[in-house]
Amino acid sequence: MSGASAQGGGAAPGAAPPRAALWRIFGYARPHAALVAVSLGLSLAFGAALYARAYLVKPILDDVLLPQGAAVAAPQPSDWLRLLGGDSTARREQPAPAPPDPRRRADLERHVREGFARVVLAAAVVIFSLPLLQFGRVYASEHFLGRVYIDIQRHVCARLLALPLRFHHDHRRGDLLSRTLRDASSAHGALGLLFADFAPAVLTVGLGVALLFAISWQLALVALWLGPLLFTVVALFGTRIRRSARRRQEKYADVTQRLVEILSGIKVIKAFRAEPLEEAAFRRETRRLFRRTMSAVRQRVFARSLVEMLNNAVAIGLLILGSLLLLRGRWGLTLGDLAAFAAVLATTYKPVKDLAKASVGLLDAQPAAERLFELLDSPAEIEDAPDAVAIERVATGVRLRDVSFSYGREPVLRHVSFEVKAGQVVAIVGPTGSGKTTLTDLLLRFYDPVSGAIEIDGVDLRRIQRGSLRRQIAVVTQEPFLFDGTIRENIQYGRPEATEAETLAAAQAAHVDEFALRLPAGYDTQVGAGGARLSGGQRQRVAIARALLVDPAILIFDEATSALDSKSERYVQDAIEALLGGRTVFVIAHRLSTIRRADRIVVLENGVVTQLGTHAELVREGGLYRELLDLQAAPRPGSDLRLN
Numbered sequence: 042m043s044g045a046s047a048q049g050g051g052a053a054p055g056a057a058p059p060r061a062a063l064w065r066i067f068g069y070a071r072p073h074a075a076l077v078a079v080s081l082g083l084s085l086a087f088g089a090a091l092y093a094r095a096y097l098v099k100p101i102l103d104d105v106l107l108p109q110g111a112a113v114a115a116p117q118p119s120d121w122l123r124l125l126g127g128d129s130t131a132r133r134e135q136p137a138p139a140p141p142d143p144r145r146r147a148d149l150e151r152h153v154r155e156g157f158a159r160v161v162l163a164a165a166v167v168i169f170s171l172p173l174l175q176f177g178r179v180y181a182s183e184h185f186l187g188r189v190y191i192d193i194q195r196h197v198c199a200r201l202l203a204l205p206l207r208f209h210h211d212h213r214r215g216d217l218l219s220r221t222l223r224d225a226s227s228a229h230g231a232l233g234l235l236f237a238d239f240a241p242a243v244l245t246v247g248l249g250v251a252l253l254f255a256i257s258w259q260l261a262l263v264a265l266w267l268g269p270l271l272f273t274v275v276a277l278f279g280t281r282i283r284r285s286a287r288r289r290q291e292k293y294a295d296v297t298q299r300l301v302e303i304l305s306g307i308k309v310i311k312a313f314r315a316e317p318l319e320e321a322a323f324r325r326e327t328r329r330l331f332r333r334t335m336s337a338v339r340q341r342v343f344a345r346s347l348v349e350m351l352n353n354a355v356a357i358g359l360l361i362l363g364s365l366l367l368l369r370g371r372w373g374l375t376l377g378d379l380a381a382f383a384a385v386l387a388t389t390y391k392p393v394k395d396l397a398k399a400s401v402g403l404l405d406a407q408p409a410a411e412r413l414f415e416l417l418d419s420p421a422e423i424e425d426a427p428d429a430v431a432i433e434r435v436a437t438g439v440r441l442r443d444v445s446f447s448y449g450r451e452p453v454l455r456h457v458s459f460e461v462k463a464g465q466v467v468a469i470v471g472p473t474g475s476g477k478t479t480l481t482d483l484l485l486r487f488y489d490p491v492s493g494a495i496e497i498d499g500v501d502l503r504r505i506q507r508g509s510l511r512r513q514i515a516v517v518t519q520e521p522f523l524f525d526g527t528i529r530e531n532i533q534y535g536r537p538e539a540t541e542a543e544t545l546a547a548a549q550a551a552h553v554d555e556f557a558l559r560l561p562a563g564y565d566t567q568v569g570a571g572g573a574r575l576s577g578g579q580r581q582r583v584a585i586a587r588a589l590l591v592d593p594a595i596l597i598f599d600e601a602t603s604a605l606d607s608k609s610e611r612y613v614q615d616a617i618e619a620l621l622g623g624r625t626v627f628v629i630a631h632r633l634s635t636i637r638r639a640d641r642i643v644v645l646e647n648g649v650v651t652q653l654g655t656h657a658e659l660v661r662e663g664g665l666y667r668e669l670l671d672l673q674a675a676p677r678p679g680s681d682l683r684l685n
């Protein structure tokens with residue numbers, strides 16, 4: 042597992058440079074630019090309304106409360122401040138307030154009344170628009186994010202389907218699942234952070250800063266120190282946050298892999314009473330995951346707390362400075378200015394916090410985006426050559442010419458050459474690991490030979506359109522895989538457009554109706570995940586019906602090694618007969634009856650063809666074929682030989 046995990050962490054060929062990963066995720070927003078613009082516009086309006094609410098404190102103080110105070114000749118707040126500041130000389134030098142002149146007083150009262158009405162009206166507008174803007178902004182951004190999520194998932198699924206078989210063999214399923222589910226959703230989260238948190242916060246903070254400058258540019262200049270400080274903190278923590286986040290994502294893949302193994306091996310686990318063992322192993326993995334998660338959390342929360350502390354310190358410092366300036370009558374500050382400055386500054390607190398949180402969150406999401414793009418950038422199956430041709434049926438036959446192949450360093454097939462005429466059956470026999478399955482995988486062009494060539498009617502497979510090749514070939518594997526659906530759906534899998542009559546004919550020829558018709562729901566019976574509700578023989582017959590319905594020119598048939606009861610065996614054998622007739626067949630054979638029926642037999646040993654001929658010829662020749670037959674010298678009547 043550790044080896045595979047290292048691989049999970051390593052860059053796949055063609056992986057994006059890490060820094061670009063986030064930008065590429067942001068690229069998913071492009072098709073929804075209009076929606077993003079609406080959402081940002083609403084966010085800006087929402088921010089403006091919040092500031093307006095904060096700013097209202099200035100007209101309340103400067104236009105309503107203070108003039109009102111003057112009108113009733115109460116001591117002015119500036120007097121209070123002077124008293125508080127202990128500036129008694131200033132007070133003494135002030136001329137005594139003149140007794141209020143009745144005309145001025147009436148003017149003042151009208152002014153206050155009008156000011157009050159304006160403030161109330163503005164407050165009403167702000168209060169009613171805030172929830173509407175909030176609703177619009179959240180709805181627009183969620184709508185956009187939801188659509189992007191679907192885009193990403195669709196893209197990932199398409200890529201998983203397009204990736205070559207070799208990729209799927211080389212990667213653990215847990216790692217792939219974790220990349221498609223967790224990493225994709227974390228990377229998508231980064232989009233949320235950018236468009237629902239970061240960008241609105243930048244706009245709102247920008248608006249706030251402009252307003253602070255408008256109220257008192259001097260105070261605002263002092264407050265601006267905060268910005269660079271915050272970014273220093275985020276940058277200092279950046280690398281560590283990213284690294285711990287990457288390690289956490291990899292651990293997620295390990296945990297997912299464990300679950301995949303438990304689910305796919307559940308029968309073996311139960312049969313060997315290994316539940317406690319598996320549970321303990323799973324617990325160990327989750328504990329490791331927990332430790333890594335906590336390490337990532339520590340980095341993130343520490344950075345965020347530091348940002349918050351700085352923010353608070355600056356806010357308190359500004360208030361103290363502002364009060365002192367007001368007391369000394371410097372910078373032309375009014376009490377309303379200071380109060381509005383404090384209120385607006387307090388309003389920027391949340392967006393500034395959002396900004397810091399989103400920056401840290403974006404760093405946290407970067408490794409997920411990288412892992413996602415490693416998957417998305419892995420090269421898909423090789424494209425068809427521009428001059429690739431389509432094949433219809435097989436006219437002359439299939440020829441392997443000096444084919445060699447290896448998965449890694451060790452050669453698996455060496456200089457394999459033989460020919461199968463159209464309509465002939467070739468049986469491939471040989472011990473386990475001799476390369477039989479690999480040979481058929483090359484025919485399907487899951488892989489290309491390292492050297493040599495496979496030709497159909499004289500055309501190299503590499504010059505045949507992949508789609509048309511696979512349309513002409515059907516595969517029946519040893520352990521046929523059925524999808525979770527009905528029997529009918531499974532039969533029609535290779536040709537969903539087949540008519541009911543065609544489907545039933547195929548089912549009949551493969552003896553599926555023998556058991557399907559006895560089931561209460563008939564062909565609409567659900568087979569369960571992987572066909573679990575059918576027996577081995579039944580699954581095989583459904584798989585044969587599926588291949589029959591496709592009516593392929595070439596058939597690859599990996600005969601089951603597991604013994605079936607004799608009745609089931611007879612049905613399967615009949616079904617096989619129906620399938621073999623009139624096609625070019627490659628059968629990985631285990632039963633003597635199948636081998637005898639073959640026109641040619643290819644004996645593979647360690648990737649090399651050691652014998653080639655008919656049954657009679659090979660028996661005469663001796664060698665491995667004869668040895669394999671002799672090993673089974675006394676077959677039970679009615680049963681077949683197991684040749685490996």
Ligand code: ADP
Pocket residue numbers: 210448449453471472473474475476477478479480
């Ligand atoms: P057979 O079908 O005769 O049992 P295979 O074609 O499955 O043999 O395997 C031939 C050899 O190739 C074996 O040594 C096996 O370990 C190796 N092999 C098969 N599949 C892979 C793979 N995906 N990656 C690496 N090696 C593989």
